[in-house]
Amino acid sequence: MSYFEGDVKNVAVIGAGAMGSGIAASLVLNGFKVIMIDIKPEFVDKGLSNIKRILDSRVKKEVITSDQANEYLKSVKTQVDYDNLAEIDFVIEAALEKIDVKTTIFCELDKILKKSAVIASNTSALSISELASHTNRSDRVIGMHFFNPAHVMKLVEVIPGLKTSQKTIETTQKLAKSLGKVGVVVNECPGFLVNRLLFPYMNEALYALELNLASIVQIDEMAVQFGLPMGPFTLMDMTGLDVCLDVNDFLYNEYGERFKTNKLLKLMVENGLLGQKSKAGFFVHDPSLAYGANKEINPKVLELLSGLRKTEQIKDEFSFNQVILPMFNEAIYAYQEKVVELADIDVAMSYGCGLKRGILSLSNEHGLKWCLAQIEKYHALYGERFRPSWFLKKIVRSGIYNIMEMTDNSQKDGLSLAKLT
Numbered sequence: 274m275s276y277f278e279g280d281v282k283n284v285a286v287i288g289a290g291a292m293g294s295g296i297a298a299s300l301v302l303n304g305f306k307v308i309m310i311d312i313k314p315e316f317v318d319k320g321l322s323n324i325k326r327i328l329d330s331r332v333k334k335e336v337i338t339s340d341q342a343n344e345y346l347k348s349v350k351t352q353v354d355y356d357n358l359a360e361i362d363f364v365i366e367a368a369l370e371k372i373d374v375k376t377t378i379f380c381e382l383d384k385i386l387k388k389s390a391v392i393a394s395n396t397s398a399l400s401i402s403e404l405a406s407h408t409n410r411s412d413r414v415i416g417m418h419f420f421n422p423a424h425v426m427k428l429v430e431v432i433p434g435l436k437t438s439q440k441t442i443e444t445t446q447k448l449a450k451s452l453g454k455v456g457v458v459v460n461e462c463p464g465f466l467v468n469r470l471l472f473p474y475m476n477e478a479l480y481a482l483e484l485n486l487a488s489i490v491q492i493d494e495m496a497v498q499f500g501l502p503m504g505p506f507t508l509m510d511m512t513g514l515d516v517c518l519d520v521n522d523f524l525y526n527e528y529g530e531r532f533k534t535n536k537l538l539k540l541m542v543e544n545g546l547l548g549q550k551s552k553a554g555f556f557v558h559d560p561s562l563a564y565g566a567n568k569e570i571n572p573k574v575l576e577l578l579s580g581l582r583k584t585e586q587i588k589d590e591f592s593f594n595q596v597i598l599p600m601f602n603e604a605i606y607a608y609q610e611k612v613v614e615l616a617d618i619d620v621a622m623s624y625g626c627g628l629k630r631g632i633l634s635l636s637n638e639h640g641l642k643w644c645l646a647q648i649e650k651y652h653a654l655y656g657e658r659f660r661p662s663w664f665l666k667k668i669v670r671s672g673i674y675n676i677m678e679m680t681d682n683s684q685k686d687g688l689s690l691a692k693l694t
């Protein structure tokens with residue numbers, strides 16, 4: 274079978290939502306021609322205005338001139354069908370996070386794209402191997418997972434399916450690099466790496482809120498003090514609570530009780546509180562204000578919470594460890610399953626969600642024994658969401674203090690980025 278050998282030039286993005294249009298913006302800003310496709314004219318129009326907003330912001334920040342912005346905008350074509358895709362070298366699918374929707378798209382694309390074209394999915398968690406099985410080009414199907422805002426966050430998780438060829442991995446890495454991103458190869462598992470670590474943390478923030486251990490603002494502030502650029506509730510509002518629910522439910526189905534979805538998230542989605550996109554989530558969002566400028570708590574959430582909370586509240590003193598340790602524990606689970614190399618974990622968390630310090634640094638600061646003891650304490654209090662990884666127990670028993678002692682490389686080089694780029 275012939276394979277596309279040259280550089281990727283023409284890219285199609287399926288889906289003109291926040292992710293699709295952010296990816297398209299990233300592509301045109303880096304010299305690619307893009308066809309952005311969605312099912313309705315109003316969807317592609319909205320996506321195009323998002324690209325325009327991003328380009329205008331670049332002009333305001335004097336990164337590009339307004340002439341350049343106009344040229345970049347001309348590099349995006351929009352359409353509501355699969356016509357004119359004969360020259361496309363690479364497709365990035367960023368449609369709804371539903372397996373049926375994505376498999377239909379993959380089947381359709383497989384029929385019309387040239388044989389050498391690669392189809393990548395920006396899925397947050399779904400199986401790349403399953404999507405590939407709906408095509409006759411499993412070797413040229415791959416996961417290319419961007420992070421929101423896609424034109425800003427530097428990480429791209431590159432996820433080969435079972436049959437993805439080395440050549441497809443290299444092409445995808447090269448494309449990520451030409452967008453100024455860092456591609457980290459992640460062995461396929463539900464949620465890949467970053468979402469697998471982010472979701473138990475965001476979910477636990479919801480449980481802490483439900484148990485009335487701390488307020489939305491307090492937990493968000495603690496997260497920022499810990500080294501995250503925004504707290505879990507601000508992040509959920511930005512990501513979209515419907516997306517969070519879909520991903521968390523998927524992870525719960527795949528991994529079980531460790532990911533048991535919190536009821537408040539379900540209730541909020543049922544009540545149409547989807548975050549920024551519906552102008553109301555944990556916070557009320559005024560679209561005329563800059564992102565994050567409005568920090569008014571949505572009274573409807575407090576109403577939903579009071580219906581959920583039991584009269585007798587747990588009186589434990591709250592520590593942010595309760596919310597962040599599930600992220601640490603899941604990082605060890607991912608390492609235990611060889612999803613990534615150890616040194617890649619902190620790099621991915623830094624570029625994917627802006628974590629200014631490594632999540633693994635917890636073991637450096639407090640020692641692995643302390644981390645395990647804390648997780649076991651919460652396990653006894655709250656059950657299976659805190660089941661410690663067996664690998665964590667094994668390394669504690671072996672007397673290792675800091676997880677970074679596990680690799681010679683990480684000790685010698687710190688978090689070597691050279692390996693990743």
Ligand code: 3HC
Binds near residue numbers: 330421422426503549
């Ligand atoms: N929604 C959308 N875009 C936003 C935003 C928001 N709430 N807040 C900021 N931005 C955009 C701004 O418009 C700006 O874009 P521009 O460069 O085109 O003008 C850009 O981000 C930078 O904004 P600021 O100058 O205000 O920069 P900040 O220093 O405040 O950083 C941030 C903003 C980059 C969003 C930072 O807070 C951050 O890194 N947050 C963490 C984001 C994160 O964790 N992303 C991963 C989510 S998980 C995911 O996407 C996976 C998916 O599968 C669920």
